Amino acid sequence: MSNVVGLHCINCGKTYSPQPGLYTCSRCGEKEGILDVDYDYDYIKKALSPQGLQGNREHSMWRYRPFLPVNQEGPLPPLRVGWSPLYYVPRLAQEIGLKHLYVKDDGVNPTASLKDRASAVAVARALAEGAASVACASTGNAASSLAGAAASVGLKAFIFVPARAPQGKVAQLLIFGATVVSVQGSYEDAFRLSDQAIKRWGWYNRNAAINPYLVEGKKTVCLEVAEQLGWEVPDWVVVSVGDGCTLAGAWKAWLDLHRVGWIERLPRMLGVQAEGCCPITRAFREGGKVQPAEENTIADSIAVGVPRNPEKALRAIRESGGTMINVSDEEILKAMRLLGRSTGVFGEPAGVAGLAGLARAVAEGIVRPEEKVVCLVTGNGLKDVATAIKAAGAPLSLPPDMEQLERALQGLI
Ligand SMILES: *Cc1c(COP(=O)(O)O)cnc(C)c1O
Numbered sequence: 560m561s562n563v564v565g566l567h568c569i570n571c572g573k574t575y576s577p578q579p580g581l582y583t584c585s586r587c588g589e590k591e592g593i594l595d596v597d598y599d600y601d602y603i604k605k606a607l608s609p610q611g612l613q614g615n616r617e618h619s620m621w622r623y624r625p626f627l628p629v630n631q632e633g634p635l636p637p638l639r640v641g642w643s644p645l646y647y648v649p650r651l652a653q654e655i656g657l658k659h660l661y662v663k664d665d666g667v668n669p670t671a672s673l674k675d676r677a678s679a680v681a682v683a684r685a686l687a688e689g690a691a692s693v694a695c696a697s698t699g700n701a702a703s704s705l706a707g708a709a710a711s712v713g714l715k716a717f718i719f720v721p722a723r724a725p726q727g728k729v730a731q732l733l734i735f736g737a738t739v740v741s742v743q744g745s746y747e748d749a750f751r752l753s754d755q756a757i758k759r760w761g762w763y764n765r766n767a768a769i770n771p772y773l774v775e776g777k778k779t780v781c782l783e784v785a786e787q788l789g790w791e792v793p794d795w796v797v798v799s800v801g802d803g804c805t806l807a808g809a810w811k812a813w814l815d816l817h818r819v820g821w822i823e824r825l826p827r828m829l830g831v832q833a834e835g836c837c838p839i840t841r842a843f844r845e846g847g848k849v850q851p852a853e854e855n856t857i858a859d860s861i862a863v864g865v866p867r868n869p870e871k872a873l874r875a876i877r878e879s880g881g882t883m884i885n886v887s888d889e890e891i892l893k894a895m896r897l898l899g900r901s902t903g904v905f906g907e908p909a910g911v912a913g914l915a916g917l918a919r920a921v922a923e924g925i926v927r928p929e930e931k932v933v934c935l936v937t938g939n940g941l942k943d944v945a946t947a948i949k950a951a952g953a954p955l956s957l958p959p960d961m962e963q964l965e966r967a968l969q970g971l972i
């Protein structure tokens with residue numbers, strides 16, 4: 560990793576050089592001692608430029624390899640992750656009261672969520688460190704993405720999910736050949752059990768936040784946004800928030816781009832949580848440490864009662880001059896329908912929570928109508944069909960009869 564200078568603890572500043580098994584700061588411990596990767600920005604500038612990217616035919620997240628903590632030469636995991644479409648969506652913009660809105664559809668990734676970006680880096684690191692097995696606890700998407708990435712390179716995967724994980728996600732895990740433990744308890748319970756197992760058997764640890772390389776993978780989503788916008792910086796970037804790694808990663812992209820001088824200003828970050836599980840919003844508003852919260856929302860991917868990366872996420876919000884907002888499950892279901900019918904993009908509940916929060920932020924005057932906004936859709940709706948049906952309702956049910964069809968379609972044609 561000739562592009563990586565080292566890592567530093569975001570709590571005490573102690574620096575480390577990358578080494579197998581190093582995840583958190585030894586001085587601050589696992590909860591507080593979250594590490595952040597530091598780069599040699601001169602190296603990056605020499606290796607890559609906006610002009611150079613124009614002719615780059617690597618249409619995946621690996622096109623930004625010099626910005627990533629992976630070996631700079633040799634093979635990388637083969638699944639095509641990233642380079643997801645950024646859609647300009649004027650009809651959706653109008654419906655929520657904006658002039659310029661873009662939707663980044665990360666549901667098109669190989670296992671259908673943004674988590675593929677983090678798992679691709681995790682598996683690249685696991686291979687570089689000579690691990691034979693990888694493991695994580697997850698609300699679902701981190702797990703399915705890890706299982707898919709592991710399968711693509713022949714690593715074993717051990718996965719811990721809470722019992723409530725939607726069936727679509729569990730099916731993915733099993734199809735990818737992972738050993739799946741459905742833990743009878745919350746995400747926090749699954750996390751704790753995985754942590755003990757990882758220590759016991761020495762597996763590569765892909766747990767969110769604990770592993771500093773995951774945020775770097777997630778960063779690629781906004782490296783792409785910047786490139787897709789021709790290096791013009793939006794006013795706001797909207798992200799749904801569970802552990803806080805996606806938000807932290809999205810923010811780091813803009814910081815990195817600023818450091819290499821490819822952009823001149825920074826966007827504001829809008830983080831969105833579900834009302835039924837909003838420990839990070841609460842800490843943002845009230846100050847002080849994040850307190851454990853209930854996990855009471857249909858948006859399973861952001862139902863994280865004990866977030867593992869609140870500090871990086873809170874810093875991203877504060878440094879960017881952004882804010883956190885909550886949405887109800889009703890608003891999430893509404894956003895799912897709205898996104899689908901006005902753009903043709905189908906998001907899972909956590910995938911559209913950002914849009915629900917954006918609609919609310921516009922209504923409350925936090926985001927102004929003329930501001931340019933990018934909203935991330937972080938996961939595909941087919942992962943959780945049961946909830947989608949709740950949002951969408953039932954089809955017209957008719958016998959094969961033209962007269963009845965005419966009557967049923969009255970007012971719809
Ligand atoms: C994981 C996830 C998020 C939130 O990411 P965090 O890093 O946990 O904050 C949002 N949406 C989807 C679909 C996810 O899978």
Ligand SMILES: [Zn+2]
Pocket residue numbers: 568569570571572573584585586587588592
């Ligand atoms: Zn420390």
